[in-house]
Amino acid sequence: MSAGVSRTLALRIGVLTLIVVFFQIGVVSEVPVFGVNAELCALLVAFVGLLCGSITGAVVGFAVGLFIDLALLQTLGLTSLIFTLIGYWCGRLRELRDPQAGLTPLLVGVSASALALVGYSLMEFMLGVDAPVSFQLLRVIVLGVVVNTIFALPMYALTRRALEGAMPEDPRRRRRRAYTTGGLSPLSKA
Amino acid sequence: MHDKTVRRRRALLGLLVVLSLLLLTAYFGEAPNGRLHSVQRDFLTVVSPIQDGANKALKPVRDLFSWFGNTLHAKSQLAQALKQTEKLRRELVAEQTEKRSYHELLALSHLDQLGVGSYRPVDATVIGKNPNVWYSTVVIDKGESAGVQRNDPVINEEGLVGKVVQAASDGALVELLTNSSMGVSARIGTSHATGLVQPKVGDPNDLLLGYLPSNTQANPGEWVVTSGTVTPGYPSLFPPGLLIGQVTSVNEESAYKSVNVHPVANLHDLDIVQVLTAAAGSRAANLSQLTVNLQAGQAASSAGAGNGEQLASTQVGG
Numbered sequence: 001m002s003a004g005v006s007r008t009l010a011l012r013i014g015v016l017t018l019i020v021v022f023f024q025i026g027v028v029s030e031v032p033v034f035g036v037n038a039e040l041c042a043l044l045v046a047f048v049g050l051l052c053g054s055i056t057g058a059v060v061g062f063a064v065g066l067f068i069d070l071a072l073l074q075t076l077g078l079t080s081l082i083f084t085l086i087g088y089w090c091g092r093l094r095e096l097r098d099p100q101a102g103l104t105p106l107l108v109g110v111s112a113s114a115l116a117l118v119g120y121s122l123m124e125f126m127l128g129v130d131a132p133v134s135f136q137l138l139r140v141i142v143l144g145v146v147v148n149t150i151f152a153l154p155m156y157a158l159t160r161r162a163l164e165g166a167m168p169e170d171p172r173r174r175r176r177r178a179y180t181t182g183g184l185s186p187l188s189k190a
Numbered sequence: 191m192h193d194k195t196v197r198r199r200r201a202l203l204g205l206l207v208v209l210s211l212l213l214l215t216a217y218f219g220e221a222p223n224g225r226l227h228s229v230q231r232d233f234l235t236v237v238s239p240i241q242d243g244a245n246k247a248l249k250p251v252r253d254l255f256s257w258f259g260n261t262l263h264a265k266s267q268l269a270q271a272l273k274q275t276e277k278l279r280r281e282l283v284a285e286q287t288e289k290r291s292y293h294e295l296l297a298l299s300h301l302d303q304l305g306v307g308s309y310r311p312v313d314a315t316v317i318g319k320n321p322n323v324w325y326s327t328v329v330i331d332k333g334e335s336a337g338v339q340r341n342d343p344v345i346n347e348e349g350l351v352g353k354v355v356q357a358a359s360d361g362a363l364v365e366l367l368t369n370s371s372m373g374v375s376a377r378i379g380t381s382h383a384t385g386l387v388q389p390k391v392g393d394p395n396d397l398l399l400g401y402l403p404s405n406t407q408a409n410p411g412e413w414v415v416t417s418g419t420v421t422p423g424y425p426s427l428f429p430p431g432l433l434i435g436q437v438t439s440v441n442e443e444s445a446y447k448s449v450n451v452h453p454v455a456n457l458h459d460l461d462i463v464q465v466l467t468a469a470a471g472s473r474a475a476n477l478s479q480l481t482v483n484l485q486a487g488q489a490a491s492s493a494g495a496g497n498g499e500q501l502a503s504t505q506v507g508g
Contacts, residue, residue: 022240022241022244022248023244023248025241025244025317025318025319026241026244026245026247026248026252026317026318027248027251027252027255029318029319029320030252030256030316030319030459030461031252031255031256031259032259032458032459035458054199054203055198055199055202058202058203058206059202059206061206062206062209062210065210066213069230070229070230070233070234070237071233071234071237071241071318071329072318072319072320072327072329072363073230073231073234073327073329073356073363074320074327075214075217075218076213076214076216076217076226076230077209077210077211077212077213077214077215077217078210078214080206080209080210080213081207081210081211081214084203084206084207084210085207088203127218128370
């Protein structure tokens with residue numbers, strides 16, 4: 001984890017992860033919406049990456065994926081691989097673009113869900129599930145993304161609220177301060 | 191400083207990806223009693239009480255959400271159920287007469303088919319569900335300590351659900367009928383012809399009863415049940431007569447006939463299930479043990495693909 005990630009943040013992420021994973025396994029997986037289940041864990045990993053950066057995102061993604069694979073007796077490494085990439089990608093988005101628009105969490109949630117569902121399907125195909133790409137499968141993936149979109153904003157608010165005060169510094173604020181102190185200002189180089 | 195951060199970030203990502211791929215490769219390649227599988231079972235033993243507690247605590251929330259969905263479905267199901275009750279009442283009268291003849295014939299022929307009576311049912315609660323698009327496995331709160339073994343059939347009040355594929359001390363993994371590796375020998379209620387029920391390719395929520403002789407009579411609405419052991423050389427793990435689903439359509443495009451089957455058990459909403467465990471020394475237990483041994487032998491020599499059709503059909507064919 002990055003140096004900026006404090007012990008408090010790690011603790012909060014750990015507790016939040018456990019709550020979300022058990023809620024996913026115990027409730028969300030049992031209650032289909034439009035015939036599919038929401039994937040809160042993928043959203044959690046994406047938002048932790050978006051709020052805390054790529055390294056934290058990747059580590060949390062790996063840990064959450066491994067926990068799910070162990071708890072559900074699934075193929076070990078499958079979910080952790082996909083979640084690691086989601087967490088890293090969302091973290092890089094924050095570090096490179098630092099999007100501030102209000103709809104950013106929604107778009108990140110949609111992308112992360114699509115990546116999780118398509119990635120999971122592709123991996124399952126590669127591991128030998130005897131099912132070609134069909135309309136039914138595409139329907140399930142599209143509906144899964146739609147359902148996750150509904151949960152994206154509340155999930156982002158929950159993640160932000162849980163990690164508030166312990167998150168690493170906002171990159172935009174950091175840049176602004178650097179200008180005011182002359183650190184990165186082009187004028188200071190003159 | 192910046193370069194160092196970039197290098198560290200990339201190294202960590204590479205490490206996690208490689209670790210995931212190593213886990214994936216090792217897990218996929220090892221036998222079901224391998225080291226990673228046993229770590230997974232141990233983890234489940236530790237986590238299952240927490241999962242069970244969380245499951246019970248969150249049941250009201252789950253019920254609340256389910257209530258809305260169930261209410262919407264109930265109205266449409268009522269008319270269908272009334273019509274079906276009338277049909278079943280007529281069938282019951284005919285069946286009772288046939289049943290008497292059947293028992294007389296069994297006694298005359300000294301036939302001894304492995305039935306549900308040979309099993310000891312164990313009630314279990316579903317504490318975890320695979321959230322992927324195939325809905326292929328669930329985790330239950332009963333394991334080896336309750337007598338649950340690999341390959342034990344799993345049912346609920348509606349019909350056949352699947353079979354146990356891994357058992358830890360206080361939990362077990364159940365492979366559902368819709369799992370791509372499942373296969374159950376079955377027959378259409380009124381017919382003597384048997385086939386193999388497998389998930390329908392391209393539609394993970396539907397089943398296909400295939401390999402039926404081309405002259406098999408099949409009509410939409412007929413029930414599909416497990417056939418049990420038909421040929422002694424190819425024993426079935428499932429006792430005969432367990433309800434699997436209802437025929438929705440008939441396909442006749444190949445030399446064999448196949449029918450689409452809608453599973454009666456609602457595999458999306460499993461809560462309580464029953465594991466048909468085999469009493470030690472019974473025929474069911476011996477059969478289950480035989481299958482485990484065959485699968486272990488198959489995994490050990492999986493490098494040589496020519497393992498014989500019998501092993502493959504035993505593993506898939508259930």
